[in-house]
Amino acid sequence: MVRRLAPLLLLLALEARADVDPDEVPEALRESYDVFRVRCSKCHPLSKPYNVKLPGDQWVKYVAKMKRRQGSGINDENGAKIVEFLRWKDGPRDAGSP
Numbered sequence: 001m002v003r004r005l006a007p008l009l010l011l012l013a014l015e016a017r018a019d020v021d022p023d024e025v026p027e028a029l030r031e032s033y034d035v036f037r038v039r040c041s042k043c044h045p046l047s048k049p050y051n052v053k054l055p056g057d058q059w060v061k062y063v064a065k066m067k068r069r070q071g072s073g074i075n076d077e078n079g080a081k082i083v084e085f086l087r088w089k090d091g092p093r094d095a096g097s098p
């Protein structure tokens with residue numbers, strides 16, 4: 001019983017660690033953050049993108065891939081905002097500037 005639970009607990013711990021603290025998101029990126037949360041949680045939990053760490057240009061490709069999915073609601077405009085947030089998420093985060 002305990003043995004079976006262990007991998008699940010580990011997974012939950014990893015997911016929690018990868019989350020972004022909303023208080024840490026810079027004011028300038030609030031809107032991008034909101035767009036990301038709405039669009040990217042439609043088909044799967046946000047833990048999917050949170051658990052992946054990519055350089056900015058890779059996120060551009062990834063968001064384009066998600067955009068092509070049926071009913072994603074992602075277009076060039078909100079896609080650019082989402083990428084903006086994801087770049088910050090995996091960027092160096094110096095002095096709170098985006």
Ligand code: HEC
Nearest residue numbers: 039040042043044048049052063066069070071072074082
């Ligand atoms: C229309 C549905 C849909 C939307 C909207 C969507 N995704 Fe996905 N996403 C999927 C599906 C289905 C998979 C699993 C299959 C795959 O990996 O190709 C997936 C997988 C992923 C993965 C891979 C996770 C892994 O474990 O490898 C990441 C990262 C991801 N999505 C990020 C995003 C981001 C960022 C957004 C917002 C821009 C987004 N998704 C929006 C359907 C969607």
